[in-house]
Amino acid sequence: MDALRILLETQPLLTLFVTVALGYAVGEIGIKGVALGSGAVLFVGLAIGGWAPRSAPPPLLGTLGLLLFLYGIGIQYGEQFFKGLTSAEGLKANAAAALGVIVSGFVAVALVPLFGVGLDQALGMFAGSGTSTASLQAAMSSMKGDGATVGYSVSYPFGVAGPILFLYALGTLLKPKIERPPPRMIEAAEIALTNPALVGLTLAELAARLPPGVVIAAVRRAHHNQQARTNLVLQSDDVLLATATSPALLVETTALCGELQPGRMTNHREDLDYMRVFASSRLVVGRALRDLRFPEGVVCSIAHVRRGDIDMMPGQELILEFGDRVGLLVNHAHLKTMRAFFGDSIKGTAELRFISIGVGAALGLIAGVIPVPIPGVGRLTLGLAALLLVALCLGRARRFGPFVWTMPLTANLVLRNFGLTIFLAQVGLASGPKFFATVGVTGASFLLYGVVIVLALLCVTAACCLWVFRLPYDMAVGVISGATGNPAILAFANRVAPTDAPDVGYAMIFPSMTIVKILFVQVAAVLIGS
Structure with missing residues (x-):
């Protein structure tokens, strides 16, 4: 001893x-x-x-x-x-x-x-x-x-x-x-617009009538999926891709807009595809979504952000952190460009910025x-x-x-x-x-x-x-x-x-x-x- x-x-x-x-x-x-x-x-x-x-x-x-x-x-x-x-x-x-x-x-x-x-x-x-x-x-x-x-x-x-x-x-x-609250996950619904009272409104005007917490992520018209632009004027039989963190909100949205038609959008990805990337690049980490500037020529929208075990709606004030998993709607030809823009490195999400730690x-x-x-x-x-x-x-x-x-x-x-x-x-x-x-x-x-x-x-x-x-x-x-x-x-x-x-x-x-x-x-x- x-x-x-x-x-x-x-x-x-x-x-x-x-x-x-x-x-x-x-x-x-x-x-x-x-x-x-x-x-x-x-x-x-x-x-x-x-x-x-x-x-x-x-x-x-x-x-x-x-x-x-x-x-x-x-x-x-x-x-x-x-x-x-x-x-x-x-x-x-x-x-x-x-x-x-x-x-x-x-x-x-x-x-x-x-x-x-x-x-x-x-x-x-x-x-x-x-x-x-x-x-x-x-x-x-x-x-x-x-x-x-x-x-x-x-x-x-x-x-x-x-x-x-x-x-x-x-x-x-x-x-x-x-x-115990249910797991907070993003739910999606494909809703055909059949309510004549909503035809002719812009997406921004429709958003004001939707239940709080519901976002229109994309629109399908004339056999093509397209980004949900705020100034897009809605037409009869447009298909809306609605997202929310509560299934009850989607039921309410469906009752307001029209009827569910699952598969109308997700089965056709020629124009818009879905991808999920890790936020690991210093170009995006620490920035609010409103401040992100996508590469020239790329039209992309953020469908949701998953942080830890929680899905979050993509509000303009949301600030990205290392390791966030970001769901994107983007043309298939731009998938590689967007991976590079966000970093998409799980290794990068575990790296420390020692210069920042030293200075701080x-x-x-x-x-x-x-x-x-x-x-x-x-x-x-x-x-x-x-x-x-x-x-x-x-x-x-x-x-x-x-x-x-x-x-x-x-x-x-x-x-x-x-x-x-x-x-x-x-x-x-x-x-x-x-x-x-x-x-x-x-x-x-x-x-x-x-x-x-x-x-x-x-x-x-x-x-x-x-x-x-x-x-x-x-x-x-x-x-x-x-x-x-x-x-x-x-x-x-x-x-x-x-x-x-x-x-x-x-x-x-x-x-x-x-x-x-x-x-x-x-x-x-x-x-x-x-």
């Missing part, structure tokens, strides 16, 4: 990846649906670090991992975050979560005078209860000690398991009726060292919180000139999860000795403190969401997940409320609550620590 300990202490990179592998193996162990996930890496790191005290890699490696995690979060959720700051529902969600976070922070700080807990340990428990690694980094930087990591590691399990058990109990108590991260780090005056507190540097803010702005902008800030979703997930894993492993290894020395004396009381902090966060957030702001239940569980932060909690919320609302609620408030937690830690360290 001594030989193994010496090996781990002389090979820190080997120790780091052993910690990652063992941590994920432990994290996959679930007890009644509750698992620690990537958080188990921290506990394995603490165990190895306590046994082999000199095995930790340099702290800069952990900071780099956290940078990658925060940058990926900001890039992915930038648009949803700013929508949350402007919509009435988003403002309510942010207010409810912020109140819960601040109350739990005051509960943590109150432990200092009431029970003699160190401020660094109390702030660490606050960070662990909210499963916020960024807050842990802020506490470590502000307090210059290992106490924050000890508090974090003790309260972290309750930060993961507590909200899951809370949501289970809340659903059992309230018994909300939530129906550098801008965030520069912003993080600029002192910001806060009344009554003094001048603070935001550190990695500023990087998150910059990444959110870049994620909303999507692109600027040659810089495409967005990343393919798969690449984003890999980048930020890898960064989070490296951070947790490095912090665990570095803090192992101090953790076991402290928990051996105060472990039982620290566990109880962690439970109280988590309950304060959950109860206040849930009460504000459900009874003060009266948000829908499925939105409320997403907000609770975002306030606590861990993706495992969101995954459970999606099981108890199988709609899109939990994801929307989580995305609207998770970045802002990360910033609130970081700022609370920094302000508390200045006001109380001094």
Whole structure:
């Protein structure tokens, strides 16, 4: 065993990846649906670090991992975050979560005078209860000690398991009726125009009479399919290719326009053919559909866009992202040209633009060292919180000139999860000795403190969401997940409320609550620590 300990202490990179592998193996162990996930890496790191005290890699490696995690979060959720700051529902969600976070922070700080807990340990428990690694980094930087990591590691399990058990109990108590929505897919119908009241209208005039969400993608006239031009004057027996995300809308459209005649258009592709391409070219990614300029001589229309598992109607404001699958109606002779225009490379959808990442991260780090005056507190540097803010702005902008800030979703997930894993492993290894020395004396009381902090966060957030702001239940569980932060909690919320609302609620408030937690830690360290 001594030989193994010496090996781990002389090979820190080997120790780091052993910690990652063992941590994920432990994290996959679930007890009644509750698992620690990537958080188990921290506990394995603490165990190895306590046994082999000199095995930790340099702290800069952990900071780099956290940078990658925060940058990926900001890039992915930038648009949803700013929508949350402007919509009435988003403002309510942010207010409810912020109140819960601040109350739990005051509960943590109150432990200092009431029970003699160190401020660094109390702030660490606050960070662990909210499963916020960024807050842990802020506490470590502000307090210059290992106490924050000890508090974090003790309260972290309750930060993961507590909200899951809370949501289970809340659903059992309230018994909300939530129906799983059908898969959102584009449906199409070929409708012969037999309603004389519509003959002579232009397509633009017809569109104003159709149910919202229905689009005429193409028209067949005189045995030829053609693009749906807004100024096209409709004639009797024209065949309309109508698309919508709901079959009920197509039934309503058919009743308005005429009768179904399937096969009239799709069996004849001499003039217009259908193709699906991947959006992977920088000519199209990050641009709204209204800004796309097709190659000269090519007449093409976009029938739909599929992102992930969701079909979206091709509105003019829709901005393409890496990996979007775009359905096109175009002449067969131009298929190759349009493939080249969109890129159509599945490999390209997984590639990262490292120039954009380098520039974006550098801008965030520069912003993080600029002192910001806060009344009554003094001048603070935001550190990695500023990087998150910059990444959110870049994620909303999507692109600027040659810089495409967005990343393919798969690449984003890999980048930020890898960064989070490296951070947790490095912090665990570095803090192992101090953790076991402290928990051996105060472990039982620290566990109880962690439970109280988590309950304060959950109860206040849930009460504000459900009874003060009266948000829908499925939105409320997403907000609770975002306030606590861990993706495992969101995954459970999606099981108890199988709609899109939990994801929307989580995305609207998770970045802002990360910033609130970081700022609370920094302000508390200045006001109380001094």
